[in-house]
Amino acid sequence: MSDTFHVSRSYGFERQLQVYMAGLQGQRPTIAVNPEALEQQASAAMTPEAQGYLGGMGSSMRANREAFQRWQIVPRMLRDVSQRDLSVEILGTRLPVPFLLAPIGVLSIIHPEAELAVARAAKALEIPMLLSTASSKNMEEVASAMGETPHWFQLYWSKDFDLTASLVQRAEQAGYQAIVVTLDTTLLGWRDQDIQNAYLPFLLGQGLGNYVSDPVFRRALPDPPEENPFAAVRHFVNIFTNPALTWNDLAFLRQHTKLPILLKGILHPDDARRALDSGIEGIVVSNHGGRQVDGAQAALDALPRVVDAVKGQVPVLFDSGIRRASDIFKALALGARAVLLGRPYVWGLAQGGEDGVSEVLQNFLADLDLTLALSGHTSYSALTRDALVREP
């Protein structure tokens, strides 16, 4: 990837030609362009345990996808789409593209370079990243890999409030620009495959990058984690999240950071209103990719009601089920300011580390640009529900 990359208005067309010309010379893409094929390829490259971990509850995952099929884009013609803008404005900054990489924990299961490979690919393409609390690499390393490209920190709110404050302060120090508190995972859902495979990655000591590097976490251990990893894992399991949290606790977070706070995992419009009352800066509509509640509402079905409840007072972001550019288009037309891209980039990571992630992201950018143009629009930030129809 050249270091002069910018999302240009002819990006989609250029990428098409580049991939096509390479194909003509016998170099067909090794990372599948089609998302279903990409997922299959990635599964073949992973152990059954890793496949199970990346999976979810069939029903909620299926619901996420089906919800996208109920909305269709109605392209408009003859509107001069020669100048296109993929950027969106959020929390006072302009993101070059209308998506961020979703926080996905324990990526060392997928590839040894884990979140660092992801960060390098993202930075080269100016794609923002949201780092998980449960990352394999620590937040300071990932922040320096991201440099000037926007990066936010996802918070799992520990039972140990001092640890929570420490994580947030480290994120602020390291240059993260927002804190995204995940609300839907105060416990882990009943995940058939992980339980069947006896595979909970953090029980194997993975995904503790931000914990073993934290002074508050270390102080609570009988021995240093390097000497006694088992004690570190046991402590982590005891304190990692806090099902006793309530709306009142958000004030604690506010006292410990100057960064904007977003809440991830909202589906009910009353929770969205409650979030506004608590003075937060943004919401992420999500059902955690169908990994937490079997039978949960599809995230896209929840989006319009949350957007209506929020009435533009704070940005509403969206994730769960984004597989190609048209999905991003639909979520933005339904009122999301930006989306989080989840599993697809991990499928790229599984097959080619940094290069694999980069391929997937470049294809997304191209498809985003072409989808916008061919639908008759010039800016993702200006899309409205008029761009879509709902299946009767």
Ligand SMILES: Cc1cc2nc3c(=O)[nH]c(=O)nc-3n(C[C@H](O)[C@H](O)[C@H](O)COP(=O)(O)O)c2cc1C
């Ligand atoms: C393997 C895996 C691990 C995840 N880990 C986290 C996490 O640590 N923190 C978090 O807030 N969300 C986590 N998520 C949820 C994602 O941030 C996002 O909500 C979800 O992947 C969206 O669904 P999709 O990938 O099907 O589009 C994880 C998702 C997956 C698939």
Ligand SMILES: O=C(O)C(=O)c1ccccc1
């Ligand atoms: O698996 C997840 O969905 C998730 O959020 C998580 C939580 C803790 C560790 C790793 C991932």
